[in-house]
Amino acid sequence: RYCHVNVPDELLRDLLPGPVTLVLKRSEELNKDLNPFTSLVGVRIPNHPFIRELARACSGPLALTSANISCQASTLTVSEFQDLWPQLSVIIDGGPIGDVQSPECRLGSTVVDLSVSGKFTIIRPGCALTSTVEILRQKYGLIPESS
Numbered sequence: 001r002y003c004h005v006n007v008p009d010e011l012l013r014d015l016l017p018g019p020v021t022l023v024l025k026r027s028e029e030l031n032k033d034l035n036p037f038t039s040l041v042g043v044r045i046p047n048h049p050f051i052r053e054l055a056r057a058c059s060g061p062l063a064l065t066s067a068n069i070s071c072q073a074s075t076l077t078v079s080e081f082q083d084l085w086p087q088l089s090v091i092i093d094g095g096p097i098g099d100v101q102s103p104e105c106r107l108g109s110t111v112v113d114l115s116v117s118g119k120f121t122i123i124r125p126g127c128a129l130t131s132t133v134e135i136l137r138q139k140y141g142l143i144p145e146s147s
Contacts, residue, residue, distance in 0.1 A: 002029055003024040003041050007140070017045040017047040019127050020044070020112065021042045025039055026038075026041040030061065040113070054092070076098045076105060107125070109124070114142075119145040
């Protein structure tokens with residue numbers, strides 16, 4: 001209800017929940033203060049039980065950002081961003097959100113723009129690039145949008 005989905009439900013089920021953020025056209029129902037300078041919005045459903053339970057408990061969308069400074073490696077535990085704690089309103093420790101020993105887990109989600117029917121654009125390669133592109137191209141026949 002907060003975005004316009006222009007892809008098959010099966011495609012959504014193939015990518016979500018998981019380490020993928022889908023960028024879609026925002027709907028009029030989404031708070032205009034979220035991403036005010038774009039008609040797009042990122043939708044992410046992590047495959048982490050605690051975060052999914054937290055989302056279910058909320059009545060609306062959650063506006064979140066990664067707990068790291070832009071262009072730095074993603075954090076996987078709350079202690080890894082302890083220097084940011086004084087600037088945050090709330091910190092919830094639901095446990096590690098990946099294998100802390102895996103460099104791939106620190107790449108963040110693969111961000112893919114699906115706002116143009118029949119096409120996709122990779123905004124950030126992230127940790128699920130190969131499988132995401134394979135699903136989009138081979139299973140659904142989407143083509144990369146030229147830059």
